Amino acid sequence: ELKVEQNPLFLSMQEGKNYTIYCNYSTTSDRLYWYRQDPGKSLESLFVLLSNGAVKQEGRLMASLDTKARLSTLHITAAVHDLSATYFCAVDTNAGKSTFGDGTTLTVKP
């Protein structure tokens, strides 16, 4: 059974700082997603990572994938308050069947 683990589960950081969220998964997969969820809202897709070594960047967020290590990272650069949300990684084993981690709740303080 595929397991997806994120750490940390809770992250409090100051504006302007950098930090990395880690996502480990237990079985082979070549498709990994990062989502953002604001309180009481649905999931917003951030990145789709399809191959080993894939790196994608959008604004202050950068995601990477190492399929050999079964590890993905979400790096936050110079955090701002608007980035406060819960971030999920999800791994596909079959098309459309995503297994999610428990999420990392990020709070950015001024």
Add this chain to the structure above:
Amino acid sequence: DAGVTQSPTHLIKTRGQQVTLRCSPKSGHDTVSWYQQALGQGPQFIFQYYEEEERQRGNFPDRFSGHQFPNYSSELNVNALLLGDSALYLCASSFWRQGIRGNQPQHFGDGTRLSIL
């Protein structure tokens, strides 16, 4: 272009009752997946429908059933409700061929918040 729409937004039921949740996929999408998200947890896959058939299923009991209609919309039915069924139920849509080979993620609706008393 409407995204994924779900109804109702909120629902309160009592133990033992039955509930039906509805989902209309994003225009152009033909595949619908349902997820259960308990408070403070990540979404858990319930099942997926394509061509009006259940294609994949997660670890959920038979009390959870679904249907997909010719217009690709879908329903999730839960019988004999338990307190533990209280959760946010999310519907996600995608295009089947993109899901297999493409790079497009699923699109999620805003969910139905189900509370069991």
